[in-house]
Amino acid sequence: MANTQSMCTSFLGELMTGTHNFGTAPVRATGAADTFKAALYLSSATVNASTTAYSAVDEVSGAGYSAGGVTVTNATPPSSTNASATAGTGYWTPSGSIVYTSVTLATAFDAVLIYNSTQSDKAVSVHTFGSQTITAGNFTLTMPANTTADALLRLSTT
Amino acid sequence: MALITTTKGEMEESLLEKKEGVVDNDNEYTTWVEYWHEGELVHRSAHVTLKKSIVTNLEAASFN
Numbered sequence: 001m002a003n004t005q006s007m008c009t010s011f012l013g014e015l016m017t018g019t020h021n022f023g024t025a026p027v028r029a030t031g032a033a034d035t036f037k038a039a040l041y042l043s044s045a046t047v048n049a050s051t052t053a054y055s056a057v058d059e060v061s062g063a064g065y066s067a068g069g070v071t072v073t074n075a076t077p078p079s080s081t082n083a084s085a086t087a088g089t090g091y092w093t094p095s096g097s098i099v100y101t102s103v104t105l106a107t108a109f110d111a112v113l114i115y116n117s118t119q120s121d122k123a124v125s126v127h128t129f130g131s132q133t134i135t136a137g138n139f140t141l142t143m144p145a146n147t148t149a150d151a152l153l154r155l156s157t158t
Numbered sequence: 159m160a161l162i163t164t165t166k167g168e169m170e171e172s173l174l175e176k177k178e179g180v181v182d183n184d185n186e187y188t189t190w191v192e193y194w195h196e197g198e199l200v201h202r203s204a205h206v207t208l209k210k211s212i213v214t215n216l217e218a219a220s221f222n
Contacts, residue, residue, distance in 0.1 A: 012216065137163070137202050137203030156213050
């Protein structure tokens with residue numbers, strides 16, 4: 001047997017549930033999962049890794065769309081899968097498609113911001129796609145498979 | 159006949175010109191459908207399937 005330097009794979013999944021606190025943590029009223037939302041941004045916007053929280057600046061607007069976007073379906077908690085003595089992945093994917101129903105979004109948009117509406121709208125991730133407009137229709141974002149290889153969000157060690 | 163939600167209200171699909179398209183690349187698989195009436199776009203929907211997930215790599219520091 002031998003010891004191997006590594007970050008424990010269980011820790012990767014536990015990061016996504018706020019199990020570990022290395023600093024000052026927000027006060028939580030319950031142990032339930034937070035509410036996450038998805039807001040759409042114009043192609044002219046600048047949402048990226050430096051984005052810290054949801055903002056209405058450069059968010060899409062139009063008939064049927066409410067500022068802040070829609071709630072992300074989250075019925076499946078984060079998972080972690082160990083691959084070797086040094087490698088593993090913590091991962092999470094929304095458990096349903098993100099759907100904006102009966103909207104008109106006339107100005108081109110190409111990004112969605114996932115953010116935590118329970119924790120002061122703090123940003124989680126930005127996902128981009130080809131520029132779109134919607135006219136009296138639906139805009140649907142279907143999620144990738146919730147696996148170590150394809151999940152929407154992955155924390156990985158190699 | 160199918161009814162389509164449009165900017166002019168519900169309209170029979172047979173009265174509309176339908177256009178469809180697909181975008182398939184490393185990042186997404188997207189389909190879209192448009193309905194036109196007398197040269198005017200009256201309905202457009204899109205369905206994006208994200209392919210490319212976001213990965214953050216983590217490392218534990220070494221003491222040697």
